Amino acid sequence: MFRRARDLRGKVVAITGGSRGIGRATAEQFIAAGAKVAIGARNHDFALKVAAEINAHAYPLDVTDPASVRTFWQRVETDLGEIDILVNNAGEMIVSRFENESDEDTAHQVGVNFMGTLNGMKTAIGPMRARGHGHIINMVSAVGMIGLPGCATYSAAKHAVVGLSEGVRAELRGSGVGLSIVLPIPAQTELTSGVGKGRFVPLLSPGDIAGAVLRTARRPVYNRYVPGWTNPVTRSLFLLPQPWRDAMGRFLKADQLLRTTDFQARTGYETRVKVPTAEGAGA
Numbered sequence: 001m002f003r004r005a006r007d008l009r010g011k012v013v014a015i016t017g018g019s020r021g022i023g024r025a026t027a028e029q030f031i032a033a034g035a036k037v038a039i040g041a042r043n044h045d046f047a048l049k050v051a052a053e054i055n056a057h058a059y060p061l062d063v064t065d066p067a068s069v070r071t072f073w074q075r076v077e078t079d080l081g082e083i084d085i086l087v088n089n090a091g092e093m094i095v096s097r098f099e100n101e102s103d104e105d106t107a108h109q110v111g112v113n114f115m116g117t118l119n120g121m122k123t124a125i126g127p128m129r130a131r132g133h134g135h136i137i138n139m140v141s142a143v144g145m146i147g148l149p150g151c152a153t154y155s156a157a158k159h160a161v162v163g164l165s166e167g168v169r170a171e172l173r174g175s176g177v178g179l180s181i182v183l184p185i186p187a188q189t190e191l192t193s194g195v196g197k198g199r200f201v202p203l204l205s206p207g208d209i210a211g212a213v214l215r216t217a218r219r220p221v222y223n224r225y226v227p228g229w230t231n232p233v234t235r236s237l238f239l240l241p242q243p244w245r246d247a248m249g250r251f252l253k254a255d256q257l258l259r260t261t262d263f264q265a266r267t268g269y270e271t272r273v274k275v276p277t278a279e280g281a282g283a
Helices: 021-032 044-054 066-080 103-131 152-171 206-218 230-237 242-251 254-260 267-274
Strands: 012-016 036-041 057-060 085-088 134-139 177-184 223-226
Touching: 012 021, 012 066, 021 036, 021 044, 021 085, 021 206, 036 044, 036 066, 044 057, 057 066, 066 103, 085 103, 103 134, 103 152, 103 177, 134 206, 152 177, 177 206, 206 223
Parallel strands: 012 036, 012 085, 036 057, 085 134, 134 177, 177 223
Antiparallel strands: none
16 A cells, blocks of 8 residues: 655745756745745845745755855744755756866865765754654765766765765664655756767756655655666666676767767856855855
């Protein structure tokens, strides 16, 4: 017998990186389901504009700063009530050959994609464990399972989130606090602007991935691949000898990201996320 889906009406949902792309689409879908939604972003003015458009609540947030994350949490709970669901969505990607990547770009990606998620989890777990309920949903990526040339640091940071989530999930067993990871293939967002795509890999819409987050909130599972068929495909790859895996990667054109990416088309996005005063960490 299937468990009844959770009713999200009245639930308080906090979303990092909630003002653009997947974050905004996720906020919109939770709001449509009756939840009270708080979005956090470094560019507070832009987040306020988005919040007014979608009927959310906006707060300043730099996910790389633990103090900023704690302040975000406290302000949301003061204004909206106890947070039921935290969606660690903030993420940024720089496309580059690894040895050409600047130290600043490396640190930035690790800070946003890994430390940003870690900071969110650390902040949420204490209050949720004390209450005996709550749900943390970490936005990962398909590259959190399979490293992708051209975005090696981004892949590594997402790998780290998977490892962190595996360990913490075991620590939370029996606490009443749930932990999930969502692993989508690329979506048509600013983060993937100009990026070449592999063979047989369609680009999803932000709404597709937001829908998967909502399904995870309603019927919690640990890992949700988007689309679902990527789960058995990904797992099957790990059963192959390494030369076969390499050959499959070449067949799927996963090794051609650097050659097929339009770097000029990425200039606007990568400039914005690298500028401290722009809507970067928590975008």
